[in-house]
Amino acid sequence: MEKIEYAQLNETIYKEILPNGLTVILLPKIDFYKTYALFSTNFGSIDQQFIPIGETDFKKMPDGIAHFLEHKMFEKKDGDVFDDFSKLGASANAFTSFTKTAYLFSSTSHFKENLETLLDFVQKPYFTNKSVNKEKGIIRQEIQMYDDLPEWRVMFGLLENLYPNHPASIDIAGTIESIEDITAELLYENYHTFYHPSNMQLFVTGNFEIEQTIEWIRKNQNLKQFEEAKEIKRRYPSEENTKVIPSGEIKLPVNKPKVLVGIKGKKNKLKGAAALRQLISVEFLLKLLFGETSSTYLKLYDEGLIDDSFNYEYTFEREIDHLSVGGDTKEPDQLISILKNLLLKAAESPDLNEKHFEIVKKRSIGESLQSFNSLEFIAHQFNDVQFEDVTVFDIIHLMESIELEDIKKVAMQYINSENMSEFRVTPKLK
Structure with a gap:
């Protein structure tokens, strides 16, 4: 096993790539009373076009198949995996994102049995057309439920504008x-x-105990047969087919309009520390412009243009790169105009000053350090924030190295009107 130390955080991870190709990362935290395991695959909702193993031509899969597969993995020939975890005193779950599918459990006892249950059910699928057809009814209800949520509709409305003809615009x-x-x-x-x-x-x-745990994992994997690893060939729409749509709107039975303004990043091939630095820098920029310590937030709140639903977010994953900002408002036109103007003039914003930057920087570092007290946070961030050998444990060091001029440079490079869009949900008249 490779031992990787993060002296600044007093954390040590142990990494091993098994003969079958599985990457195993262990982070012992002996001061905690429970264990948390997350088993993930680099496969999400945007991976719709690929060459199936054993074939030679690209194939287009139905929208939502990665999520559907996640649902069906919990069904066994002789029962339900959730029941197995429950009997072992564990809490289990799973999720599908644009680029990942993950299965997880947390427990305070029966660690070995729960770990083997996780590995075994994910590596032993069981599907029949009868059970698949039954699942369609369940997922149909899930889709309809989200279709009724204005917050969900405004988010995917914006994504449809930012990524037209791209699977990122389709509900997971x-x-x-x-x-x-x-x-x-x-x-x-x-x-x-x-x-x-x-x-x-x-x-x-x-x-958990490190050597004992890795031996359990090695033994479990050695008992299984896998075909030789082959390169996965995926395909996505070209940039020419995904030019940003400037605006969109739908009407729903809401009491107050909801708006989002978004910007799609330019196609880039950042890797390693440069990629994580980009992620941190844009998040810093959004906090400076729209965070609770910004003059913008206070002014908009005092004027009643925003409320506690106001939010901003930056998404930076494989094939996905965009920011969004907005929320509920009684004056959608006015708020959209203000947000667009603030973004387009971000580098010149009075909120981008040294004093404010130091406040945001110190607060962000403090929040990140506090978050490392959560096993769930560490596991999910380790899964999400991986750029080659750079991980979530490199965030603090990179945060400390970023200066205000770096943020202004990112603002000038990232923000442009051509890749900007707006979307709104407005009240449907009865």
């Missing part, structure tokens, strides 16, 4: 129409392409 669960095309055969095709150990990572943190 797919559509009621698209899931009808999903079959057991297609699920197996996706599974065998993306769930090979070489495309997966197991992260374990909490109270």
Whole structure:
């Protein structure tokens, strides 16, 4: 095992790539009473076009199939995996994002049994067309539930504008129409392409013994047979087909309009520390412009243009790069105009000053350090924030190295009117 120390944070991780290609990362935290494990694959909702293992041509999969596959993984031939975890005193869950699918558990006892249950059910799929058709009804209800949420609709409305003709604009669960095309055969095709150990990572943190745990994992994997790892070939729409749509609107039964303004980043190939630095810098920029310590936030709040729903976010993943800002407002036109103007003139904003930057920087470092007290936070951030060998534990060091001039430079490089869009949900008249 490779031992990687982060002296500044007093953290040490142990990393090993097994013969079958599975990356295992262990982070012992003996002061905690529980353990948390997250088993993930580099496969999400945007991975719709690829060459299935054993074939030679690209194939387009139905929208939502990665999420559908996640649902079906918990069903076994002789029962339900959630029941197995429950009997072992563990809490289990799973999620699908644009670029990842992950399965997890947390427990205070029966660690070995729960760890083996996690590895075994994810590596032993069982699908039938009968069970797949039954699941369609469940996922159909889930899609309809989210379709009724204004917050969800305004977010995906903006994504449809920022990424037209791209799978990032489609609900992770797919559509009621698209899931009808999903079959057991297609699920197996996706599974065998993306769930090979070489495309997966197991992260374990909490109270456990290192050598004992890695031996359990090695033994578990040695008992299983996997085909030789093959390169996964994916395909996405070209940039020419995904030019930003400037605006959009839908009407829903809401009491107050909801708005979002977004900017899509330019296609870049940042890697390692440069990629994480980009992520931190844009998040700093948004905090300076729209955070609770900014003059903008206080002014908009005092004028009643925003309320506690006001939020900003930066998403920077494989094939995905955009920021968004907005919330509920009684004056959508006015708020959108103000937000656009603030973004376009970000580098010149009076909120981008040394005193304010130091406040935001110190607060961000403090919040990150506090978050490291949560096993869940560490596991999910380790899964999400990985740029080659740079991880969540490099965030503090990079935060400290970033200066105000770096933020202004990022503002000038990132923000442009061509890649800006707005979307609003307005009240539907009865």
